[in-house]
Amino acid sequence: MAVRTSKFRHIYGDRNVKSYNGVPISKNAHEQGFCSVNPKFVAVVAEQIGGGAFFVLKTDRIGGIDASSCKISKHNGAVYDIRWNPFNDNLIGSACDDGLVRLWNITDEKGVESNHSPVQTMKGHGKRVGGLMWHPSADNILASSSYDNTVKLWNAETAQIVSELSSFTNQITDMCFTTDGSQIGTTCKDKKLRVFDSHTGQIVVEGPGHDNMKVSRLRMLKDGNILTAGFSSMSSRCLRLYDPRNMSSKLEELPIDSATGSLFPHYDPDLNLMYIAGKGDANIKFYELAGGSVFYLNQYSSGDAQRGIGMMPKRGLDSTINEVARAYKLNVGKKLxxxxxLKVPRQSKTFAEDLYPDTAGYTPALTADQFIAGENSAPAVLPFLELQAANSTSKGFSASNASTEIPLLDTACTEQYTNGIDNSKEVATLKAEISALKNTVNEKMTTIETKTSRIEELEEENRKLEEQLSSANEEIAELQRNGVEDDN
Structure with missing residues (x-):
């Protein structure tokens, strides 16, 4: 496996952060991560006898489940997947064993709305719904995969089906939009890798995937290639890189190990990093994508196995500590x-611009109607500090049947949100100054730790030199004794 010289080579996981405890995490065998995160909330699929449920925990209240937590339990079967809307931190979708997709509005103060009912229910699949995925740049476009061997794209406002992907002959294990949302890549237990046009549902390209029927997953990369995580014909876990222009053979294959748990890939398109966590593993591996190749960097290791994992969107990270990712690891046995x-060690006290390029914000690049009309667009991006300074969306969500017009935001709310963006530069400057002060403290702590470590290294070197000197003296004495005996 190639080792790359990289500024991300020494990413490490901070172990000094509290955990959410007392969370009854689902023990269902379904192959999903069972966790979804945004800057406001952490959602976790819960263990429940009869029906299905998930908990919503607040990101600023780490600890035990309390009154600020809410439990969504109005499902007729087990919950298989949950996904937050990328443009509305208060809207989450759930996929269920009963074949339905439900949307829930989570309020900032009271959790779920008082009636504890979904704000939208989407009916159309003939069997259980196993996975969900929001469009990366179009508002309220949601994809769902089902055991009926179809993927459906929905207009979440109207609960209407926009397009349908079929041609599958077995269970769909994963799906992923391209950067502009124009295509969807899929993996399937029939060992085929397919890419569809998201508007028409027609296959764009199809080729062989992983050689094993175990669960494989994929991510559509910014450079146009496809990375898959699955199993080889010998049941070893591996990563594969494909060029969709020639699917007859893979560009590269990287072996991982011979463990049996399915892999959860999480892709950072801003930094071209890939985080790989395995079901039942106790580690998270870090990879960098560059020059059409995949390079192993490092890993975070612990003593506890993970059931699943969720990753914080880039806009929710803390730049004052050079945090490039944040993982939420589900520990079923300890209910944690x-x-x-996950941080990059830096001694500089200034804002690390190279770690935080412009990133996707809260504003969609397209409306649902524009996408339905055939338009595509890359996500709308903002400078990182400006995005963090701006108020996050907290709008509610109203949904109805197709015959009703859906107002998203009134004019006053829109003006208020726009003004928040316009005034964010001054706030961003203040945040940068605070960040500099915090980084000064972190730098001094890092310097102390570095010097302490260097002292320990020198002491160890000195001890070894003393041992070598003592051994040399003994050899000299032995030679001198032998010389005296020879003279006699």
């Missing part, structure tokens, strides 16, 4: 959700 900030 471990929070793991």
């Amino acid at each position: 959700v471990n929070v793991i900030p």
Whole structure:
């Protein structure tokens, strides 16, 4: 496996962060991560006898489940997947064994709305719904995969089907939009890798995937390639890189190990990093994508196995500690959700611009109607500090049948949100100054730790030199004794 010289080579996981405790995490065998995160909330699929449920925990209240937590339990079967809307931190979708997709509005103060009912229910699948995925740039476009061997794209406002992907002959194990949302890549237990046009549902390209029927997953990369995580014909876990222009053979294959748990890939398109966590593993591996290749960097290791994992969107990270990712690891046995900030060690006290390029914000690049009309667009991006300074969306969500017009935001709310963006530069400057002060403290702590470590290294070197000197003296004495005996 190639080792790359990289500024991300020494990413490490901070172990000094509290965990959510007392969370009854689902023990269902379904192959999903069972966790979804945004800057406001952490959602975790819960263990429940009869029906299905998930908990919503607040990101600023780490600890035990309390009054600020809410439990969504109005499902007629087990919950298989949950996903937050990328443009509305208060809206979450759930996929269920009963074949339905439900949307829930989570309020900032009271949790779920008082009636504890979904704000939208989407009916159309003939069997259980196993996975969900929001469009990366179009508002309220949601994809769902089902055991009926179809993927459906929905207009979440109207609960209407926009397009349908079929041609599958077995269970769909994963799906992922391209950067502009124009295509969807899929993996399937029939060992085929397919890419569809998201508007028409027609296959764009199809080729062989992983050689094993075990669960494989994929991510559509920014450079146009496809990375898959699955199993080889010998049941070893591996990563594969494909060029969709020639699917007859893979560009690269990287072996991982011979463990049996399915892999959860999480892709950071801003930094071209890939985080790989395995079901039942106790580690998270870090990879960098560059020059059409995949390079192993490092890993975070612990003593507890993970059932699943959720990753914080880039806009929710803390730049004052050079945090490039944050993992939420589900520990079923101890009923814990471990929070793991992943950081790049830096001594500079200034804002690390190279770690935080412009990133996707709260504003969609397209409306649902524009997408339905055939338009595509890359996500709308903002400078990182400006995005963090701006108020996050907290709008509610109203849904109805197709015959009703859906107002998203009134004019006053829109003006208020826009003004928040316009005034954010001054706030961003203040945040940068605070960040500099915090980084000064962190730098001094890092310097102390570095010097302490260097002292320990020198002491160890000195001890070894003393041992070598003592051994040399003994050899000299032995030679001198032998010389005296020879003279006699």
